[in-house]
Amino acid sequence: MLIVLMLAAIGQSGCAKKGFPEGGPADTTGPTVVKTQPTTGESRVDRASPLVIEFSEPIDREKFKTNLFVSPPIVGEPSVEWEDNRATVVWPESLRADVTYRVTIGTNLTDRRNNPMIEPATIAFSTGDTLDTGRIVGRAHRGADAAGALEILAYRLDTAGSWDPTRPDFITTTDEKGLFDLSYLPLARFRLLAVADRNRNHAPDPGEEVGFPVADIDLTLAVEPEPHRIFTTLFDSTTFTIKNGTVAGDGAILVALTHPPDTSTWDSQLFAVEDSAASAPVRAEVLRPLRARSSVVAVYSEDFRPGVVYRIRLTASPDEALPLRSETGIAATPGECYVRWISPVDTTGPLVSLTHL
Numbered sequence: 001m002l003i004v005l006m007l008a009a010i011g012q013s014g015c016a017k018k019g020f021p022e023g024g025p026a027d028t029t030g031p032t033v034v035k036t037q038p039t040t041g042e043s044r045v046d047r048a049s050p051l052v053i054e055f056s057e058p059i060d061r062e063k064f065k066t067n068l069f070v071s072p073p074i075v076g077e078p079s080v081e082w083e084d085n086r087a088t089v090v091w092p093e094s095l096r097a098d099v100t101y102r103v104t105i106g107t108n109l110t111d112r113r114n115n116p117m118i119e120p121a122t123i124a125f126s127t128g129d130t131l132d133t134g135r136i137v138g139r140a141h142r143g144a145d146a147a148g149a150l151e152i153l154a155y156r157l158d159t160a161g162s163w164d165p166t167r168p169d170f171i172t173t174t175d176e177k178g179l180f181d182l183s184y185l186p187l188a189r190f191r192l193l194a195v196a197d198r199n200r201n202h203a204p205d206p207g208e209e210v211g212f213p214v215a216d217i218d219l220t221l222a223v224e225p226e227p228h229r230i231f232t233t234l235f236d237s238t239t240f241t242i243k244n245g246t247v248a249g250d251g252a253i254l255v256a257l258t259h260p261p262d263t264s265t266w267d268s269q270l271f272a273v274e275d276s277a278a279s280a281p282v283r284a285e286v287l288r289p290l291r292a293r294s295s296v297v298a299v300y301s302e303d304f305r306p307g308v309v310y311r312i313r314l315t316a317s318p319d320e321a322l323p324l325r326s327e328t329g330i331a332a333t334p335g336e337c338y339v340r341w342i343s344p345v346d347t348t349g350p351l352v353s354l355t356h357l
Contacts, residue, residue, distance in 0.1 A: 067106035069171035098128030106173035119175035124184035134185030138228030161264025165329025206237030241335030259326035
């Protein structure tokens, strides 16, 4: 655009000034991706071939690598060679065989006048014969005073439900309306986080806004993608542990945790219940939250007695490789609460259970 305007100005030299003021119109349009090699949807891509991305205008090259997301993650860091508006991304080693790769250019990438991309650009290709077909779409909402794109981090859950909050499997960003589209995913279970990733480490950190859908997403069950809504709040980095406890109407002890727990790695043995006066263990069952994203767990026991103060402790995980975590990945730490048990009040009216003529 800049070259065209300069040529036009040269061609009109000696004439009265017309059209735009000196310097031309203000550039308020962000860059777009106009061409790639390989192209989206291409299969049997050479594992050693670089990725070539051509932009509509000169971009801020310093921001390119921090807005280049390769999924699934590759080993090492790619190098970038530039020629005009064309970036050639050279992989540190050959890509894996029979894998769908999803390369996203995030909306925090700007041109030289600091105009951001309106929406993320995605290039998906496969080193095998076909591409993955899973898709997750939705919108992430921020506070009224918050601005800027959010990173959408997708973690593939294995059969044990484990995941590493510092290593997302797929990444994209929201557009200017908060919309996001994660396509070309394997048909698997995923956990999603929306993060205002200020330090660009692709993980939730203290002081950053974080949000998640109401439940994990299982692409093996859905035929058509349904939009997911995510509301972000300031990330609470305090210790994940027990907060307090009360007695419910059905006789259960309700224990409030500081954060909603990740129930995919739930282990009732993490909680110990004992008579605090006698220091004697009590047989009890600790149920995972019945409602998605709840931070309250229920403790049931036939051995609860009126007037006894019970101590409920959150202990260290017997398997340190899979500790109980919060939904945002904070590992549980030991904590406890004390609750005086009282008999539940009968508030149920009588029912006819048997009749004789």
